[in-house]
Amino acid sequence: MDIKYLIDYFAHASVKFTDVFTKRMEPGEVDVGRTTAPEKCGLVVPLAGSAVFSFDGTPYVMEPGMIVHAGPQMPIEIKVTGHKGWEYAVVHYSLPTEEAALFPLAEQHFPINTGFNTQIISHVQQLIESYSFPGNMAIFKSKTLFMNLLENILLAAKMKVLDSANELMEQTLQYIHEHYAEQISVSNISREFGIERRRFAYLFEQHTGMNPSTYITEYRIRRAKDLLEYDVIPVAEVAECVGYVDCFYFSRVFKKCTGLSPSAYRKIKIEEAKYG
Structure with a gap:
């Protein structure tokens, strides 16, 4: 996923936070036969451990630092790997029906490599806490935290891309110096x-x-x-x-x-x- 397209998507699409939940699974546990939520998109954010998370048959090796975006009603399978428990959060958001055709990314699954980032995990935990409270103030705060979370994810992903590009360019410089x-x-x-x-x-x-x-x-x-x-x-x-x-x-x-x-x-x- 080109980070530029992802930033353009969230900058212009009318995304709206809907809900968030967390789940914990034990080592070796497998979860099959489910689908992602209807009429909602989601960001799967690993909090601890590791797992192979499949969407529509495409597997993603997930651990903190690797977020996956998923579209609505996608078949999912989860297999916990390693010797630790797997804990993750799913942050759901919706898009107006009339915008679905304008923003095809909403219907797709793809990884977002942010690298391990404590701010992202902290924002997710704050969002979970805020969403658990009743009242309009909590709803407003959840909306704000959701947008802050998106900003942190996009900034971290952009920095990861720049770091990778810099490393690659250093390799090309070395190649020129040798050849x-x-x-x-x-x-x-x-x-x-x-x-x-x-x-x-x-x-x-x-x-x-x-x-x-x-x-x-x-x-x-x-x-x-x-x-x-x-x-x-x-x-x-x-x-x-x-x-x-x-x-x-x-x-x-x-x-x-x-x-x-x-x-x-x-x-x-x-x-x-x-x-x-």
């Missing part, structure tokens, strides 16, 4: 990491402040500068060492980046080394 001498390109790298090219370029620029092609070029030129400080390595060989098969093209790129030809840069560096 810059080869004939790599933005397309090669995006295929290597299984990311659509434009998506990769966007994430890379967000992470580094420059597009991938510029980064590869600048990294190669930095490595070329290091090699040019040694008078014994011909310029053509330096070009090959940093991934350029065409020495003349390398010279043009080098001059564009530094304002000097490779030979002129080498001469200056050798003079600097000679006279301190």
